[in-house]
Amino acid sequence: MSGESFKHMIVICKILDFVFPYVRRRVKTFGISEGMTVVDYGCGTGRYTAQFSRLVGERGKGKGLSSRHVFHHQKPTDFLKELHRITKKTAAS
Numbered sequence: 853m854s855g856e857s858f859k860h861m862i863v864i865c866k867i868l869d870f871v872f873p874y875v876r877r878r879v880k881t882f883g884i885s886e887g888m889t890v891v892d893y894g895c896g897t898g899r900y901t902a903q904f905s906r907l908v909g910e911r912g913k914g915k916g917l918s919s920r921h922v923f924h925h926q927k928p929t930d931f932l933k934e935l936h937r938i939t940k941k942t943a944a945s
Contacts, residue, residue, distance in 0.1 A: 861897060879904060889914075890908055892917065917938055
């Protein structure tokens with residue numbers, strides 16, 4: 853997907869989220885609370901990541917990792933190693 857197409861998709865998702873707050877209602881059922889660290893693997897447009905960040909608040913951390921950026925030109929095992937590295941780094945910071 854081109855960068856321009858991705859930007860259009862983000863705008864469409866924001867409009868959908870405003871009209872139909874499905875994502876906001878759904879993340880409330882995930883058990884995420886203030887102060888937690890949450891990593892959203894395969895975050896895409898960040899719809900869920902933004903909601904996770906709101907739930908964890910100032911004391912927590914919400915990180916999004918898009919597989920389209922990490923997985924590009926990598927073997928699956930390298931991708932998994934990178935996910936593990938980022939998870940450890942996020943938990944330690």
